[in-house]
Every structure is written in structure tokens, then in C-alpha cells.
Amino acid sequence: MKQKNLKSIFITIIILFFTACSSIDYKINSINGSELKNKIPLKNSKIYIVNGGDGREMSYLSFGNSDEIAKGSGFSALKIASDNLSKYTANVVSEKEILLEDKALEIGAINQSDYLIYSRVEQWSDPLGINCHSHYYDEASVLLSIYSVKDEKLIDTSRLSSKSCPFKMNGIPVSTGSPEKLYSVLFSKWLDEKFKR
Template sequence: MKKYYLRAAFIIAVGLFISGCAGKSDLSLNIINGEKLEENQLLTTKNSIYLVNGGDGMKTTYLSVVYGEEIAEGSGLAAVNIANEQLCAYTAPVVLEKLVITEKEALENAKLNQSDYVIYSRVEKWTDPLGINCTVGYYTDEASVVLSLYSTKDEKLLNTTRLSKSSCPFKINNIPVSTGSAEILYEELFANWKNNMFAKVSK
């Protein structure tokens, strides 16, 4: 009986220790314009998509308090590459626009491409500190991307969603035991967004 209590105490202690070491993670998908799609409005795997790079976001550094945030060069392309990889494995032809263009230009191109929908991807934040430097509340891995979904035929904005998440890698004794990055965060964010925008595929 004594051994049982000792084992239980040990398990609880380890659980508390691990939970205390785990990094904070904030995940959100917030519709900031338009409405959530109804069941009959959801995209299907037969729909073609024009995926557009809306530009780079900003990043936080140690010097941001003094000099402000810096441009996260290449973040716009990184975000659309992640989205493209997921969409290509899931739906009909996807045309990827790597050059930064306006939403008006995107709709014009989508008509030429005969794409059913436009996904316009604009990065807001894209921060990727070294794991050991990641500090909850200030200097964290962070991805924040605004996605606007348009119907090409109607030239209509269906909705705009802000996908955002920040976290620090799991640490033990202040040493990260896993990697973290804006890319890893956005892979999860986009997968969740995609699941909300596409009709479920029946097996």
C-alpha cells in the first residue's frame, strides 16, 4: 500500500513539473469580416483555387522595444507555400501566385485562370526566435495571417479570418526539448481553417 502511494505521489509530481515547463500556446481563428459559411456554402474538393501572396508581415526581435518591429522578409511566401502544400493534397487544381499583388488584381487573374475561389493571404506577424530565447509574453514563436476568401464568379468577399497563434517550445530546466517556429504554428492554423471552409469528405 505504501508503494502505491509513493508511486501516485511521484506521478503527480512529474505531471506538475512537466505542466510547469510546458510553453504557453494561444490559438485563434477569428472571422473579422463577413460571416461563417453555411453548410451549403462550403467549398468542395472539386473547386479550383487561386492562392495569392498578399505580402510579408512583421517580426519581433530583442531590439523591438527600442527600434520597433522589423519586416519578416519572405514570410508572405512561406505562408502561401504552407497553404499550397495542404491544399494541393486536398482539393482540385490550385494556382499559386508567389508575387505580391492586390486583391483586385487577384480577382482579375482568377477569372483568367478560371479559378472558382481566391484565397488572399496577408501575413501580419511572423516571429521565430531560437527556442532557448523564447519568452512567454514578449518574444515568442508567433504566426498571424489574415485570409480573405472570395468567390471569383460574383467577385464577392465571403469572409476574412485572422489566424493567429503564439507559443514557446516545451522546456525542461529552461532547455527546449522540442523545436518551434512560425511555420509549425501556421501549419496547424491553416489546417484548422481549411477544415472549417471545406465540406467534409464522406468516406
């Protein structure tokens, strides 16, 4: 009897855990540029991806306002994007230094890149799981702009955003959460929307 009860409890925990994970809202909204008629071919395209800067983060005393610089967030977002892109094409060049868009287009032209992806972090918060709540949560919000380098033309700008807290039992987090985890999913979904792999 005890073994049956333990099995039921274990199954309930797993169901609750996966239900909590699947309820995370991943938003990808095009905010500038035109609707893509065809996806951009990724396989033979030379991609130049640039760090557009760090975002802001909430602290425990922020009360819902992002009041601190999230140091290194621009590089973290860039690394996730670069790692994802490198799975599908070898023609990816990443720029760790923070550049303005016009300078990035200039360097992209020198590199003979086909497309520039300009990655600018807005929000990047990573509280300890036990401190995560409705006003202080894991959050990733990044603006991604795609430019045609040859034409120096903006193709699309999208805001990728998500926020959540790890599932808790008796106030203790069952898993860990992070903006990196959220953004990995967001970037993969964005890649599916905009590029033909």
C-alpha cells in the first residue's frame, strides 16, 4: 500500500512539474519591418550577429521596476544565438564588442556577410528560485533586428520575451530557472519563424 501511495505522489509531482513548465508564455512580436513572404535561407547565408548591449534587471528591492544594469546579459544572449545558428550553418561571425547598428552594417559589408542580426537585450533578470515571485521573476526580453547587409535595409525587428518562476512545492523550487533557459527556447522559436534551416 505504501509503495502504491508513493508511486501516486511521484506521478502527481511529475505532472505538476511539466504542467508548470508548459504554461510559460513565450512571446515573439514583430514590431518593425515588413512581413516576411519567404523565410530567409540559412544554409548558404553568411550571418553576422552583433551584441547590441546589456539590458536591465530587477533586484529584490525593485518592486517590479528594472533598475540595475544586467552586466554581461548582451554577451549571454549573443552566445545563445550564435550557438543555435552554428548548428545550421558554419558561416556565422559573432561580434562580442557592443556596436551601434550603422557600424555593425559597415563591418558586415567588409566581412561580405549576407545578413546582420543585431541583438539588443532589454530585460534580463535572474533571481534565486526561492525569491522568485509575481514581482521578481526570471525574465528575458531581447530585440532582434535582421538587416540585409548588401542593401543596408531593415528586414524585421522582433521582440522576444518571456518570464516565469520555477515550480515550487511547499515554497521550495523543484527546478532552477534562468533568463538563459527562457531565451534559448525563444531564440529557437524565432529561428523557426524567420529562417529556413
